[in-house]
Every structure is written in structure tokens, then in C-alpha cells.
Ligand code: ATP
């Protein structure tokens with residue numbers, strides 16, 4: 001039997017090149033070898049978008065289009081809509097007894113996201129649901145008995161917390177849940193166009209697969225670079241410079257990258273030329289993805305069918321897991 005992967009995304013916007021390097025690329029590499037389950041986490045998206053459920057809803061098929069456009073094959077991958085899997089919510093409640101509030105508050109992802117979302121949450125207005133989202137993620141992973149969880153670096157503490165929950169659960173109730181392993185990609189945290197934060201759907205610092213050629217050009221030509229370099233002939237800094245970080249990932253002409261880096265350090269190339277080369281590389285990468293994505297624009301029925309089929313399969317796996325958990329906690333007396 002194939003080992004199983006569980007991963008997913010929140011439908012809070014369209015997917016971007018950060019998702020590609022942080023997580024989609026691993027999924028593409030694994031989809032033949034592993035039983036790959038991909039969860040569109042629309043319940044979890046509500047933790048910080050509870051005031052805008054229409055936005056979350058409208059992004060479900062956008063994310064699915066992105067998946068198929070980058071090359072996830074619906075014949076190999078099971079796409080699951082989280083809100084249909086009520087078993088995840090049952091497990092979240094059961095696991096919540098095993099996690100202290102202080103442990104949740106110490107979770108590095110929760111801590112940094114509370115700071116990042118300061119327009120949504122002040123220190124005293126963080127909701128129970130948001131604070132508890134690591135427990136919800138533990139439920140996602142364990143509901144589907146995942147062996148491997150490929151995520152970006154920002155999500156590593158979530159998988160660590162899941163392992164803790166599983167160990168505690170199995171220690172009390174017996175060996176029911178599977179201990180998942182994390183898989184972190186080569187580029188776990190792609191910096192955004194602002195050069196400051198992680199590229200994130202909610203931070204307006206992304207290059208999306210759906211962006212037109214003009215939008216991409218505009219975003220790249222105005223993106224952050226070395227702030228200390230004022231004139232074209234000032235020596236520039238390559239390390240940590242997002243323009244060069246992107247070049248190293250997306251420019252397939254490695255000797256051109258080396259040459260641009262050397263000239264940039266010496267101050268013999270302008271930002272405009274470096275950015276133009278970068279634009280060409282990113283456009284070449286995104287072009288086929290954008291084309292496939294466009295061909296899916298009016299295929300709502302086809303997309304919904306894929307999601308429905310995947311969700312049905314997910315539901316079966318989830319209900320088997322929940323039955324085992326209920327059995328272990330004496331919660332199934334009426335079923336006997
Ligand atoms: P939001 O701003 O709504 O949280 P997001 O852009 O952070 O959106 P998520 O849906 O939260 O995207 O994350 C989906 C997956 O992509 C996770 O595994 C996450 O670690 C990974 N990921 C997100 N952003 C990046 C990034 N900039 N670099 C690498 N991986 C990333």
C-alpha cells in the first residue's frame with residue numbers, strides 16, 4: 001500500500017510562487033509515489049476570515065484551478081473540502097482536552113500570526129478558534145492517517161504540535177493514531193515582494209499564478225531590492241535581496257544569474273536590467289500555468305465534480321478514523 005500524504009491550503013486567495021516552492025513542488029514530485037490527499041481548508045480559513053465567508057467560498061475553486069494548473073493530476077490526487085468532513089471537527093473537540101492554553105500561546109506560528117494580523121486581533125481579542133487552530137490542524141492530519149506532511153516552514157510548529165497530541169492521545173487511549181512526519185522543502189519560506197515578510201495571500205506581496213504578464217511585470221519592476229543602493233554604479237548587496245533570491249530559484253540560466261550577481265556586487269548593472277531578466281524568467285515559468293488556468297475558467301461543473309469525488313473518498317477515511325477514536329474513548333455505546 002502506498003504511504004499517504006496530507007497537505008492543504010486555506011482558500012483565502014489565489015495561490016502564488018511561494019506556495020509553489022514551499023509546498024506545491026513537493027506535492028508534484030510525490031503525487032506518483034504517494035497516496036496524495038490535499039485539503040482545501042475552508043473551515044480553518046474562517047479563523048481569521050470569520051467576517052468574510054463569501055471571500056473564503058469564492059476562493060475554493062480558485063485554489064482548485066491553481067492545483068490543476070501547476071500539474072496536480074486529479075487522477076492521482078484526492079482533493080477534499082474540509083467543511084464536508086465533520087469528523088475533523090469532532091476530533092478537534094476531543095483533542096482540545098489534551099492541549100494546554102499556554103502551549104497554544106507558545107506555538108511560534110500562532111504567536112507570529114497574531115502579530116501579523118494585528119488589524120484583526122488585538123492582544124485581548126484573539127479568538128478561541130484562532131488560538132485553537134493548531135488543534136484543528138492536528139485533526140486534519142490525523143483524520144486522514146497521514147504518514148507525511150509536506151508544508152512550508154511557517155507550518156512546521158503545527159506538525160510538531162500534532163506529533164505531541166498524537167503521542168499524548170496514544171499514551172492515554174492506546175495506539176490509535178499515526179505519528180506523522182514533516183517534510184520541509186528546499187525553500188521553506190519565500191520572502192514576499194516587500195522583502196520583509198513571508199510571501200502570503202493576505203499580505204499583498206505575492207506573484208500569483210493567475211497574474212497577467214502586465215501585472216507580473218509591474219510587480220517585479222516595483223519590487224523591493226537593496227535599499228542602500230541609490231545609483232546604478234553603487235556596489236549592491238545580493239545576499240537577502242529578494243530579486244536575487246527569486247533569480248536563483250526561477251531563472252533556469254544559472255550562468256546568467258552568476259554574471260548578474262557579480263556585476264551587481266561591483267555596481268556595473270542597474271536594477272532595471274536585473275529585474276527585466278527576472279521578469280522574463282518568472283513569466284516563462286508562469287506562462288503555461290496561466291494558460292491551463294485560463295482553460296479551466298468556465299469549467300465549474302468539472303471542478304466541482306473533482307472536489308465532490310475527492311471529498312467522498314476523504315469522508316470514508318475520516319469516518320473510519322473517527323470510529324476507532326470513539327471506540328477508544330467509549331463514545332460509541334449506541335453503535336454496539
Ligand atoms: P494566508 O496569508 O491566508 O495565511 P498563505 O499565503 O500563508 O495564506 P496558506 O494557505 O496559509 O498560505 O499556506 C499553505 C501552504 O503553503 C503551507 O504549507 C505554507 O507553509 C506554505 N506557504 C505559504 N506561504 C509560503 C511561502 N512564502 N514560502 C514557502 N511556503 C509557503
Ligand code: MG
Nearest residue numbers: 010154200201
Ligand atoms: Mg498562512
